[in-house]
Amino acid sequence: MRPRTLLSWSSGKDSAWALHVLREQRDVEVVGLVTTINEAFDRVAMHAVRRSLLEQQAAATGLPLQIVHLPWPCSNELYEARIADAIARAVADGITHMAFGDLFLEDVRAYRVRQLTGTAVTPLFPLWGLPEDTPALARTMIASGLSGIVTCTDPKQIPEGFTGRTFDAQFLADLPTSVDPCGERGEFHTFCTAGPMFRSRIDVEVGEVVSRDGFTFADLLPREEKLRAQV
Secondary structure: OOOEEEEEOOOOHHHHHHHHHHHHHOOOEEEEEEEEEEOOOOEEOOOOOEHHHHHHHHHHHOOOEEEEEEOOOOOHHHHHHHHHHHHHHHHHOOOOEEEOOOOOOHHHHHHHHHHHOOOOOEEEOOOOOOOOOHHHHHHHHHHOOOEEEEEEEOOOOOOHHHOOOEOOHHHHHHOOOOOOOOOOOOOEEEEEEEOOOOOOOOOEEEEEEEEEOOEEEEEEEEHHHHHHHHO
16 A cells, blocks of 8 residues: 555645646555645635635545644744644544655755654655756646646735736746746745646636735635626
């Protein structure tokens, strides 16, 4: 039997691509997705994606979704305690590995490793150095049919006009040279709408774009909800 593995799922392109790579490699069995939710707003932490869209993604992957609820505001100590509880439950369910979509930030990887040290859960980083440069990785994702919407940007690193845009070849061409094409330094975050990891496309519309807490967010709406609002 292949090791039972959970995937840290942000709703973005990197975690979606990590799922695709793990399924292609077939070394482990991904049995579930783990996502942190801001319980004050019922949205994905940092990405600010509505829970209903997150649930559509999980259904499209064919995997169960495990929610870690976080208060707002949330201290790092409380965050780590909630994650530790989720990991303890996973171990009790026979989980032996947890995968992350990190690309090259050594400090982030080291933090993940420290979180899992002593838990009997082994961290996996299927995208680490695959390929060696993120421009090539971004192009590979798009060529595979992966697409998404930029749901959050850091205006200190990228112009606000990129918020709400489609993650596609034109988006990559328009990026300032200082911005990582995968947004690995937090320049932007995405909501993945299609790709080889999904059974079906998640249809969304871009709603209001707002600035909050130093970031710019595009409120993504399920297409049917957008249509109802227009009636």
